[in-house]
Amino acid sequence: MTDNTAIAYLGKEKKTVMHKTKSIQIxxxxxxxxxxxxMIMGGFTLAVNSIExxxxxxxxxxxxxxxxxxxxxxxWHQKTSSAVFFFAFISLASVITIMFLPQYMxxxxxxxxxxxxxxxxxxxxxxxxPAACYSTYYFFGATPRADDISRYPILIFCTVFALxxxxxxxxxxxxxxxxxxxxxxxxxxxxSQYRIxxxxxxxxxxFSTQDLRQAGxxxxxxxxxLLMGLTSLIALPIGVSVGIFVHxxxxxxxxxIINFSTTALRSISGVILAVTAxxxxxxxxxxxxFYKIIHGFGYDVNGSMQxxxxxxxxxxVFISLLxxxxxARATQEGLGSLSKEIREGSTALGVSREHTLFHIQLPWSFPxxxxxxxxxxxxxxxSLTIIFLIAGTGQFGVGPLxxxxxxAYLIFDCxxxxxMGDQVQSLMGSYQYAAALVLLIIxxxxxxxxxILKNKLAKRYKGA
Amino acid sequence: xxxxxxxxNVKNLFFILAMIPVVALVLITINLIIGSIxxxxxxxxxxxxxxxxxxxxxxxxxxxxxxxxIVPALWGxxxxxxxxxxxxxxxxxxxxxxxxxxxKGFVSSAIRSVLGVxxxxxxxxxxxxxxxxxxxxxxAKFAGxxxxxxxxxxxxxxxxxxxxxLLGGLMLALLIIPFMSPLxxxxxxxxxxxxxxxxxxxxxxxxxxxxxxTFPYALPGIAHAxxxxxxxxxxxxxxxxxTIGFVAGKxxxxxxxxxxxxxxxxxxxxxxxxxxxSGMQLIGPIGHxxxxxxxLLLLVIAFAILGLSGYLQxxxxxxxx
Numbered sequence: 001m002t003d004n005t006a007i008a009y010l011g012k013e014k015k016t017v018m019h020k021t022k023s024i025q026i027x028x029x030x031x032x033x034x035x036x037x038x039m040i041m042g043g044f045t046l047a048v049n050s051i052e053x054x055x056x057x058x059x060x061x062x063x064x065x066x067x068x069x070x071x072x073x074x075x076w077h078q079k080t081s082s083a084v085f086f087f088a089f090i091s092l093a094s095v096i097t098i099m100f101l102p103q104y105m106x107x108x109x110x111x112x113x114x115x116x117x118x119x120x121x122x123x124x125x126x127x128x129x130p131a132a133c134y135s136t137y138y139f140f141g142a143t144p145r146a147d148d149i150s151r152y153p154i155l156i157f158c159t160v161f162a163l164x165x166x167x168x169x170x171x172x173x174x175x176x177x178x179x180x181x182x183x184x185x186x187x188x189x190x191x192s193q194y195r196i197x198x199x200x201x202x203x204x205x206x207f208s209t210q211d212l213r214q215a216g217x218x219x220x221x222x223x224x225x226l227l228m229g230l231t232s233l234i235a236l237p238i239g240v241s242v243g244i245f246v247h248x249x250x251x252x253x254x255x256x257i258i259n260f261s262t263t264a265l266r267s268i269s270g271v272i273l274a275v276t277a278x279x280x281x282x283x284x285x286x287x288x289x290f291y292k293i294i295h296g297f298g299y300d301v302n303g304s305m306q307x308x309x310x311x312x313x314x315x316x317v318f319i320s321l322l323x324x325x326x327x328a329r330a331t332q333e334g335l336g337s338l339s340k341e342i343r344e345g346s347t348a349l350g351v352s353r354e355h356t357l358f359h360i361q362l363p364w365s366f367p368x369x370x371x372x373x374x375x376x377x378x379x380x381x382x383s384l385t386i387i388f389l390i391a392g393t394g395q396f397g398v399g400p401l402x403x404x405x406x407x408a409y410l411i412f413d414c415x416x417x418x419x420m421g422d423q424v425q426s427l428m429g430s431y432q433y434a435a436a437l438v439l440l441i442i443x444x445x446x447x448x449x450x451x452i453l454k455n456k457l458a459k460r461y462k463g464a
Numbered sequence: 465x466x467x468x469x470x471x472x473n474v475k476n477l478f479f480i481l482a483m484i485p486v487v488a489l490v491l492i493t494i495n496l497i498i499g500s501i502x503x504x505x506x507x508x509x510x511x512x513x514x515x516x517x518x519x520x521x522x523x524x525x526x527x528x529x530x531x532x533x534i535v536p537a538l539w540g541x542x543x544x545x546x547x548x549x550x551x552x553x554x555x556x557x558x559x560x561x562x563x564x565x566x567x568k569g570f571v572s573s574a575i576r577s578v579l580g581v582x583x584x585x586x587x588x589x590x591x592x593x594x595x596x597x598x599x600x601x602x603x604a605k606f607a608g609x610x611x612x613x614x615x616x617x618x619x620x621x622x623x624x625x626x627x628x629x630l631l632g633g634l635m636l637a638l639l640i641i642p643f644m645s646p647l648x649x650x651x652x653x654x655x656x657x658x659x660x661x662x663x664x665x666x667x668x669x670x671x672x673x674x675x676x677x678t679f680p681y682a683l684p685g686i687a688h689a690x691x692x693x694x695x696x697x698x699x700x701x702x703x704x705x706x707t708i709g710f711v712a713g714k715x716x717x718x719x720x721x722x723x724x725x726x727x728x729x730x731x732x733x734x735x736x737x738x739x740x741x742s743g744m745q746l747i748g749p750i751g752h753x754x755x756x757x758x759x760l761l762l763l764v765i766a767f768a769i770l771g772l773s774g775y776l777q778x779x780x781x782x783x784x785x
Contacts, residue, residue, distance in 0.1 A: 109721075110718055110723055151670075155566055159562050161555070162558075163578065168597075168600075169593045172593060173593065238482075242481065242485060245479060261486040261489040262485050264766070267695045267770060269701060269766070272492060273492065275756060279499060324484070325485070328485075354474045375584075388701075389734065411592050439586065443585060446584065447580065450584075
């Protein structure tokens with residue numbers, strides 16, 4: 001035996017290894033391609049019934065290629081991949097299952113009949129996602145790094161599947177709102193009032209009513225903005241002082257109590273707050289000033305006063321209970337992020353605690369507070385949970401003491417309207433999508449602003 | 465030196481303002497307790513038995529005439545929360561893992577910002593688009609679209625309108641995915657990089673590091689995120705009221721029938737406390753009181769879950785050390 005033979009032997013071995021790796025790669029690539037197609041088709045089969053005809057050929061191809069992959073791995077890699085075998089078996093079983101299923105199924109008295117495409121779509125996904133993972137694993141050479149790479153298909157699939165639902169929603173809203181977007185939608189308020197007209201007939205006054213119906217989003221948009229403004233006016237001082245008190249002054253027990261109650265206010269159901277608001281509205285006696293203030297009042301076209309269901313001021317007090325925790329947490333974060341040296345330096349110079357607070361700590365945490373406030377505004381714009389029991393149409397003006405309404409309530413009102421029911425439905429029904437679009441733009445804009453602010457903050461801390 | 469006023473100083477001002485949430489919470493609880501007394505007095509154990517029927521209460525109503533059994537609604541809450549968590553947990557876990565360990569630079573920051581923006585979408589949007597989801601995905605799958613008349617099941621087994629429990633669960637899941645995944649992401653990001661790097665230097669790959677180092681360390685944060693998501697699903701009202709309905713009359717016959725409409729507790733409160741939504745009768749004082757009772761029940765459940773969360777955090781953190 002010489003070195004030459006050994007080298008020749010090694011070369012031969014290397015060649016065989018190359019050969020083996022390449023053939024495994026080809027087969028794994030084929031499996032990967034088929035399973036990617038099956039994954040996409042399975043996703044669409046969940047939406048469209050007629051695509052189910054592709055399920056059987058795709059699954060059959062997947063079964064065959066998975067079996068080939070299994071045997072190739074078995075004989076050339078000296079490795080028994082039981083998972084590949086298992087999924088090959090599952091794909092065969094699902095092919096047989098789908099072949100023998102009727103088109104519609106109904107059993108056990110459930111409320112509906114299940115179409116075969118649902119089952120075939122689910123089976124396609126169940127087989128294709130793991131098949132994609134395993135084929136990636138063998139495509140990249142069955143190393144630990146390939147193990148990492150083989151997790152990508154399932155992660156990307158879940159992420160894309162979840163995000164596509166949001167894309168679907170936003171696309172539908174824009175698509176359906178587009179026909180109704182014109183200038184008059186945004187400039188005319190909703191109203192369904194009657195003007196009493198005086199007519200003189202034969203020397204005597206007679207009265208007739210004139211219908212003043214109008215559809216538009218103006219007072220709903222203004223109402224949403226007013227709710228945001230009032231809520232931030234109420235919530236900002238309270239939220240900031242909760243944050244300051246907890247961070248600066250409170251002992252551990254008091255801090256725990258306050259933190260617990262703010263967390264609880266955010267995590268308990270908003271409808272509990274709504275029930276409380278409703279019971280307060282019910283407690284006040286009709287006719288008193290307090291009654292008028294919390295119920296909201298306005299004057300219609302004839303000049304007579306109309307008392308609503310609740311005023312903007314009253315509603316925003318309850319919404320601010322949800323916004324206070326956000327601002328408090330943001331303030332605490334901001335105060336906590338100030339480095340100790342700066343604060344101690346200020347104290348060492350003989351500055352009082354309050355002066356330090358107002359001139360150093362609060363200016364430092366201002367961007368945090370602003371972020372919290374912007375998020376709170378987004379919350380107030382969409383917080384229907386608090387006001388859906390107490391809001392109305394708000395057709396008698398938009399001001400702190402008028403009847404509450406908002407874009408979100410309009411959408412709810414069109415389906416389950418209490419105050420005017422069918423009139424709102426018939427007048428504003430077609431503007432629901434426009435309202436949803438405006439609401440979406442307001443909330444997404446505010447949240448994006450908060451995100452940008454947060455990113456700026458992160459940069460500041462890096463620089464410091 | 466100026467003498468500090470013992471009463472009107474900054475600290476006391478902050479104290480008064482800071483006690484507002486605490487006082488509000490206490491007042492809300494007291495209001496609910498006082499409000500629920502008539503229901504408990506009149507109905508007693510009948511609250512947890514029988515069916516739920518919304519009717520105008522007769523003037524001299526005895527417990528026999530009133531059908532306020534909240535067990536169906538309780539079951540509806542359980543089903544909706546379970547469904548939404550079953551859908552949302554894998555999705556948000558996958559998103560968090562993908563953002564945190566399996567992508568870097570532009571992709572992860574893009575997904576993070578998209579989710580951050582999506583978390584601002586108010587629930588009414590999801591509720592409103594629920595009907596379109598139903599028509600696109602559910603009606604075609606579950607309602608036997610295009611079936612000839614003789615093959616159709618009896619009409620009472622067909623979904624009568626664009627709503628079912630499954631739809632509510634799905635829409636809730638869409639609401640809580642952007643809420644949970646940043647929390648999960650944070651929990652995994654807070655794992656010290658020294659631990660991860662030690663694992664990498666020992667030759668473990670990313671997935672192995674994830675399962676054997678990141679997960680056990682981040683478990684308290686993950687549990688916290690899941691519990692907060694569950695609380696959100698439990699307390700959400702608009703989506704379930706809009707997509708499922710207001711009243712759960714009786715338990716569904718196959719108990720896990722997600723294609724029936726079994727409204728959860730929150731929307732039952734909404735239906736009871738005004739009772740005037742279109743097509744419903746005005747409710748009497750006992751009905752309002754039942755609404756308060758359900759509110760109290762939800763409050764107790766939320767507090768129990770929060771307490772459990774705190775206990776779990778402590779327990780899991782002790783295990784890590």
